[in-house]
Amino acid sequence: MANVGRAVLQGGLSLKKILLALCCSLSAGCVGFYQQPAATAPHATLEAIQGPNTLLNGGVQMYWAYYDPGCNDTAETGVLGTRKGEVSERFLLIPDRRIYVNVMSSGGANKEGANALRSCANLVSFIPAVGATYQVIQSVPVSGCVADITDKTTGRSPDSFRREAVVGGCSP
Template structure:
């Protein structure tokens, strides 16, 4: 199953899925400040965010890759999104982990999708965590310190990367 997610992620990053067109700073927008979540499941790795307008990750000219997190340049981890329309935010973390202290490396992948309606001018903190088991995507409205009222943790469908 993790092979299919890895292939999906590589395909998304190499152009099989478009890039989300972020609004210009002068246009109406909300801001996502992406931060590295706690990550016990894997060492190093990559975190990538995608934006879609439905829970089946249908690619359109207005959706796709939002961006990857940069560990060395955190100022690049801020993304502008269009407000007042439900977005489906997909987070993917990929990395490796030593198996039980052995030198054998095991590939790990975690995928989550949450949806919410961003408000114009709002700032949200997003982080994708991979603890010892499972993973989670946190979205916090930075003004209130809580999750947005419209936040829904979505079921991951086959179209979004998990094959049967």
């Protein structure tokens, strides 16, 4: 059931149906959630912001966090949240442990004069440091997409940053 929201995309359904399926799967309790630390506990911050994007109205970006490259749900990992349009989201991360951030963008795209559903997914990983603030940015140009993590202080990717293969439970 953890892949319900992602598997729906392969059926070519409308964005409204995809969002409905995602909401139903989340509210049914069959999807794990990343256990963010308390604001008073040691943590790093991850800001999810929109990169260059060709989806109509910016589309929707969904975020998951795992401790393995196969995106397997556990009691500690799973959904981080969603972001629509240009509104950014903030998530607290447990520091000093490699985290795999799965980002999926979905929305309408103007294809040869007609609107069509388009989605793409990326998996990136890094080891967040206590007190640091990072930005996850997924760019969705006309074709393909890419996600980056940058340290907000330096404007560069952390040394531990890696782009990972989108496999297993990470793929849409």
